[in-house]
Amino acid sequence: MRSTLEPTWGRLLVIFGLSSLLAAEDKPSAPKKPPKVALAHPLALPVGKATKVVVRGWELEQVNEVRVSQPDVQLKLLVKSKAAVPNKQDAKQVGDTQLELELTVAAEPVSGELTLVLVTPETESTSFSLLLGASEPRIDEVEGNDGFRQAQSIQVPQVVDGALHADQNVDVFVFELAAPQTVVIETIARQRGSALDSLLTLYDDQTNILEISDDQRGTTDSYIERQLPAGRYFLSLQDAHDRGGPAHPYRLVVRGAAIAR
Ligand SMILES: [Ca+2]
Numbered sequence: 001m002r003s004t005l006e007p008t009w010g011r012l013l014v015i016f017g018l019s020s021l022l023a024a025e026d027k028p029s030a031p032k033k034p035p036k037v038a039l040a041h042p043l044a045l046p047v048g049k050a051t052k053v054v055v056r057g058w059e060l061e062q063v064n065e066v067r068v069s070q071p072d073v074q075l076k077l078l079v080k081s082k083a084a085v086p087n088k089q090d091a092k093q094v095g096d097t098q099l100e101l102e103l104t105v106a107a108e109p110v111s112g113e114l115t116l117v118l119v120t121p122e123t124e125s126t127s128f129s130l131l132l133g134a135s136e137p138r139i140d141e142v143e144g145n146d147g148f149r150q151a152q153s154i155q156v157p158q159v160v161d162g163a164l165h166a167d168q169n170v171d172v173f174v175f176e177l178a179a180p181q182t183v184v185i186e187t188i189a190r191q192r193g194s195a196l197d198s199l200l201t202l203y204d205d206q207t208n209i210l211e212i213s214d215d216q217r218g219t220t221d222s223y224i225e226r227q228l229p230a231g232r233y234f235l236s237l238q239d240a241h242d243r244g245g246p247a248h249p250y251r252l253v254v255r256g257a258a259i260a261r
């Protein structure tokens with residue numbers, strides 16, 4: 001009897017195996033991971049000017065639509081690609097794919113945030129935001145500002161949107177105060193996804209260090225508040241680990257207030 005039963009069990013197992021395979025084919029495939037954003041570079045959009053924005057993150061290749069939070073924005077999806085992870089940096093922090101967008105915000109003058117959602121045929125990212133305009137006069141950083149002699153002149157108040165574009169890059173700025181002021185200087189970087197761990201140093205006219213700020217208020221961003229006599233001052237911004245690259249954008253904000261007498 002054994003000799004006739006064994007082949008029968010064998011056939012049943014084969015048929016069961018086939019039917020479970022067929023059933024597996026009928027099941028929907030596992031849901032795709034939603035796209036996830038690490039950071040956008042630059043962190044902020046000027047108003048009234050077409051701006052290329054590179055969004056870095058994960059699972060961005062499938063994105064075929066971008067939704068924005070306000071109607072008066074022109075948007076073009078330019079390129080989706082793998083993104084090289086900069087030397088010695090962590091793909092878990094800076095992402096491994098990227099999207100290039102061109103965004104034009106028509107309304108003016110505004111400040112605040114523009115919220116975006118990246119959409120794929122199957123799913124979508126959580127929302128993320130770009131800073132929009134500025135409440136102080138805004139300028140872009142001009143490269144070449146990597147030493148005291150090449151310092152970029154700024155006003156007080158001023159907002160500067162820039163980046164540490166390479167390892168060991170230092171950005172240097174210079175400003176003048178015509179009267180004594182309380183000056184507040186801060187960086188906005190890690191709090192908006194930038195890989196930059198900012199280190200901010202304030203110097204007097206002779207490049208003597210007056211104050212250094214590394215981390216503040218639960219972030220790796222920097223903050224200096226100081227009463228200063230009239231005069232000329234330098235400000236340097238660098239990464240605390242000497243890193244730089246496509247994941248290191250920042251916004252630098254300098255504000256002043258007259259000192260009450
Ligand atoms: Ca720079």
Ligand SMILES: [Ca+2]
Binds near residue numbers: 197213219220221240
């Ligand atoms: Ca820091």
